[in-house]
Amino acid sequence: MLSPKKTKYRKAHKGRIGGIQANGGVLHFGTYGIMAEEPARITARQIEACRIAISRKMRRIGKLWIRIxxxxxVSAKPAEVRMGKGKGSVEYWMCRVKAGKVLFEIDGVPAELARTALEAGASKLPISIKQITVEKKERREV
Structure with missing residues (x-):
């Protein structure tokens, strides 16, 4: 699963997620992608489940990019522990996703296969998503 090798601080505040993504709403690498329609917190397990679902549908042809x-x-205290005594230990890792952020991109597969693969991946995420596509002539070269 995805997690950072090193962080500046061990624990973080919960924070708020609001607004629309200023950048990251355009396909940079692939031809097809999924975009978040609402803000949410997405865990490393959900990202991994989505990645596995997409790659299984694609049958290992084409390429997949994870943009988050x-x-x-995220810290949590054990069950049935009294209040106080500090913040709990880190349980899992997550990322904050704003509305309009591209989550996954794929390329090198037919349009129908891309649509079904992205639907399978989107079913693993806790938010509503929108499938986006870019024509080859409009595609931005990186």
């Missing part, structure tokens, strides 16, 4: 990374630690 879980870099925020």
């Amino acid at each position: 990374f879980p870099d925020i630690p």
